[in-house]
Amino acid sequence: MKAVYLGIDVGSVSTNVVALDEQGKVLHTVYLRTKGQPIQAIQEGLRQLLTALGKDLKVKGVGTTGSGRSLAAVMVGADVVKNEITAHAVAANFAVPGVQTVIEIGGQDSKIIILRHGIVTDFAMNTVCAAGTGSFLDQQAARLGIPIEDFGRRALEARSPVRIAGRCAVFAESDMIHKQQQGHPIEDIIAGLCEALVRNYLNNVGKGKEILPPVVFQGGVAANAGMRRAFNRALGTEVIVPEHYGVMGAFGAALLAKDMGLRESAFRGFNLTEMEFKTGGFECQGCANHCEVVELREGSRLLARWGDRCGKWSNAVAV
């Protein structure tokens, strides 16, 4: 029997599962699209994990994170439920001991985490602009007809990146089109776009924060070589992309579960991939808030309810 710790990160765009061994070494990672169906994504993630690692597993701890952390926790029986900032910080600090700055850019949101002596001393998440950097890069790659995998590499071939107005995605896009019409080489435009996005990030998310090395760059966008180089140039220091950059949230959640040193995990067993979970909902008419109450059921058993502002429904279910 192999002892493993599981971390599950359920976000609005992607759902990730990571399995660690007793030393904290990553055994396997799964990256899936959530597609608005977190339950299916979690089940599929665990199924893929079993296929990769074999059935002979003993789960010694489970952690969940991401905006769907509570749902995931109820569903799988988690030992620890953590917000994504803490989970990302823990993972970054494990991957690069002594890290002082974490840049995390995913599909929909981006954050900066400042650590000193291994603890978080400051953080910020993007607020005003809703357009995610990751999705925006995807979109632009599609518009230019370049596979996203090549997009960053093309940026590296740039001779002189053009300056693109990066205040927000709408400006950036129209400015890019304009520069294209002026006849700038595509490489220079892509590199310019990366620099604009980095400027935008540093001005909006990183504003007022002291960015000291070592700097870790993680999240899906860290795969993009153009973005990496733009950060290197803007910060004047090398940004380190850890091996599992795309699944650091799940990695951190698993580390946190491991850290608890539990004798017995609350994990509900891998047969939960075969169970039938259902979310339902109704609109409460108890007052003018008309809360959209969501409930999670396993077969006919009610596991949890949430979404009410007054606690009338969520408090009534003892989880």
Place this chain on the structure above:
Amino acid sequence: MKVTFPHMGHLWVVLKTALEGIGLEVVVPPPCTRRTLELGVRHAPESACLPLKVNLGNFLEAKELGADTIVMAGGVGPCRIGYYAQVQREILRDIGCEYEMVVFEPPDVHFSEVLEKVKYLNRRPWQEGLRGVMLAWQKACALDYLEQRVQHLRPREAQPGRVDAVFQRALRELAAAASRREIKRIVRQAEREMATLPLHTGRTVLKIGIVGEIYTVLEPLVNLNIEKRLGTLGVEVVRGLFISRWINDNLFKGLLPLPSHDPAKTAPPFLNHFVGGHGWESVGDAVTFARHGCDGVIQLAPLTCMPEIVAHSVMPAVQEAGGVPVMTLYLDEQTGEAGLQTRLEAFVDMLYWKKKRDKERRSAGAWGYFLGVGRGS
């Protein structure tokens, strides 16, 4: 004449008592809900700040209950509150919602006007009216006192939600109370019930100070119940803004012996003058909280609130000098619960680690001292 007014936390209890005290028929708007917000958002300009929108929703809902006159606060200085009432009056007229508006400006600027307006509203002999106003004042103090008890108990109670239930009942009873004796009895009763609540043993409780624009700080609909959320996360909340104190500072000009914010003393050198709204107080209170051992400070403001943006811009300096982390949250009708919860949890985690590390350092320092190695690590 049926008067109504905008909601702001439990200010309604105080206003209802005062207005009834001077002999008016009062329509309390229905409690702020999503519906209130939606009504306001539908009719207000999108770039208006959140309080204006919620107020408007209150007025529309009160209209449904038959209100025909609004008592509203105005303001002077560089904050938009000064023309809220005018903008709201125009919007209401445009959508065919008939209302008379009585706007109170700060008394130091237009004192005779204030008297005029009170005279206009007053329906009773002066002495009787004064009695009603005093009763309202006593209720404000009672509520603020009980709320501080709630803030203390929330992170400590073993069954979350119980202390709030006690408070809500006391609130309803206080709204109906007709004499000082009754107020005292209700407060004592609530205190007794709070004293019997089962508590956690050995939980580390953090202390966070809340500063910011008064409306976002006091209205739970707008701040998504931030104090309750923090309480559940094991945080004792303290704040400088209370209704009784606000009345004291603004209407009685700090004549009553209550601890008042004194931004002129506390905010410099970070911010040396009034910037409108509560911006100056936000900075001053953050400094005060840092000095009084708070683990962190959260600043709340409606998105686009100018005075708070000014305050926000000097918070890094306060954080640096006071050694207290400050997190600013801007709120509007789009604020998502998941995002807010994530930020709160992360902030609390961070403060918790910091506290733990500081403690370890201190004890390590003490040991080092004993062993003759010198302080610190």
